[in-house]
Amino acid sequence: MESSRRHFLTIAGLAALGLGAKPVLNALASGSAGEFTGGVDAFKLKPNDKALKAKQWAMVIDTRKIKQASDLEPMIAACNKIHNIPTFEDKRHEIKWIWEDEYHNVFPTAENKFLNDRVEHIPFLVLCNHCENPPCVRACPTKATFKREVDGIVMMDFHRCIGCRFCMAACPYGSRSFNFTDPRPFIKEVNKEFPTRMKGVVEKCDFCAERIDVGQLPACVEASNGILTFGDLYDPKSNVRELLKSNFTIRRKQSLGTEPCVYYIV
Amino acid sequence: MNDRKYIIAGLVIFIAIFTFPFWYNLGKASPGPDIKLTEKAKAAKQCVMPTGYMRAEHMHLLDIWRHAVVRNSDRTFVNASGKEFTMSLSNTCLDCHSNKAEFCDKCHDYASVRPYCFDCHIDNPKEKK
Numbered sequence: 001m002e003s004s005r006r007h008f009l010t011i012a013g014l015a016a017l018g019l020g021a022k023p024v025l026n027a028l029a030s031g032s033a034g035e036f037t038g039g040v041d042a043f044k045l046k047p048n049d050k051a052l053k054a055k056q057w058a059m060v061i062d063t064r065k066i067k068q069a070s071d072l073e074p075m076i077a078a079c080n081k082i083h084n085i086p087t088f089e090d091k092r093h094e095i096k097w098i099w100e101d102e103y104h105n106v107f108p109t110a111e112n113k114f115l116n117d118r119v120e121h122i123p124f125l126v127l128c129n130h131c132e133n134p135p136c137v138r139a140c141p142t143k144a145t146f147k148r149e150v151d152g153i154v155m156m157d158f159h160r161c162i163g164c165r166f167c168m169a170a171c172p173y174g175s176r177s178f179n180f181t182d183p184r185p186f187i188k189e190v191n192k193e194f195p196t197r198m199k200g201v202v203e204k205c206d207f208c209a210e211r212i213d214v215g216q217l218p219a220c221v222e223a224s225n226g227i228l229t230f231g232d233l234y235d236p237k238s239n240v241r242e243l244l245k246s247n248f249t250i251r252r253k254q255s256l257g258t259e260p261c262v263y264y265i266v
Numbered sequence: 267m268n269d270r271k272y273i274i275a276g277l278v279i280f281i282a283i284f285t286f287p288f289w290y291n292l293g294k295a296s297p298g299p300d301i302k303l304t305e306k307a308k309a310a311k312q313c314v315m316p317t318g319y320m321r322a323e324h325m326h327l328l329d330i331w332r333h334a335v336v337r338n339s340d341r342t343f344v345n346a347s348g349k350e351f352t353m354s355l356s357n358t359c360l361d362c363h364s365n366k367a368e369f370c371d372k373c374h375d376y377a378s379v380r381p382y383c384f385d386c387h388i389d390n391p392k393e394k395k
Binding site: 013017020021023024042043044045046047048049051146148150151155157158159190192193194195196197198209213214 | 285
């Protein structure tokens with residue numbers, strides 16, 4: 001009898017322990033196992049039906065139509081407005097997607113001692129050249145900047161940028177700017193449809209990829225009053241190719257082999 | 267064998283202490299966040315995916331959207347029932363869920379997560395100031 005009572009007490013004790021542990025196990029178990037299963041892959045992703053298509057987008061800038069800085073202002077203003085570009089008093093913090101510069105800064109490798117009067121005095125419009133062989137893409141350690149396979153736009157994935165600025169060092173055109181401070185307080189008029197950037201990322205012109213993807217031309221082209229022409233470089237019938245055929249054009253620092261896609265008629 | 271009573275007593279004390287937080291909080295679990303839907307979201311009945319999926323996996327879906335839009339230039343999302351949406355956090359998600367403070371933030375605060383989406387994406391596109 002002795003041993004069986006002892007046996008009974010052991011079992012009873014273990015059972016009490018087990019019951020005591022149950023709420024603990026319940027609590028530990030409730031952390032995992034989501035409610036939802038199934039149907040996760042039942043969706044499709046596709047381009048917008050209206051998206052413009054090209055093998056490689058290119059731009060031709062007709063500098064013959066530029067007389068003074070005010071001719072370029074609407075294009076720069078249009079870009080700054082829709083892309084939430086901040087305005088900094090301090091030049092070192094400046095964010096530039098599209099801006100103006102003088103001939104000898106834009107074409108340092110094609111500068112003669114005595115220049116044509118018109119070329120020497122007009123402002124030149126400069127932006128990212130969306131090179132066919134972009135050095136910034138090669139320099140980026142995180143693939144935050146990449147060449148879009150569908151249409152050759154050199155894009156920035158701001159989510160991925162770690163702010164190392166290798167791309168800025170690699171770009172021979174100075175087309176990239178770094179956000180040294182949070183740009184939000186310095187944006188004059190916020191376009192709520194386009195994201196702003198945050199401190200510590202690099203940014204640049206994206207050829208208005210967000211507009212091209214919904215069937216619109218880049219904002220600067222729309223505001224250019226015929227100075228800018230935008231089209232497919234590899235479509236022999238495109239407006240860009242027509243202009244290249246009938247006019248002599250130059251490109252920035254062509255000898256570096258980056259194959260810039262912005263052409264200037266001078 | 268003579269130590270048995272000490273061992274058992276020790277075990278009982280250990281288990282009592284180990285399970286104390288669960289006993290102490292039993293029945294007092296703080297209620298989940300009370301999320302408010304906007305009229306527009308209520309009228310739509312279902313989000314881009316079933317509610318259960320959205321509740322558990324919206325961050326995963328946003329990641330898919332980001333990748334599709336930024337890297338593949340796919341901007342249209344077609345859900346299981348064939349309905350099309352433009353993939354955009356600010357312009358699609360927050361168009362319906364225009365009450366970020368009472369929708370997004372409520373749950374994020376409860377779960378103690380701090381997503382930095384809204385550092386860049388405008389958090390309230392329809393807000394009039």
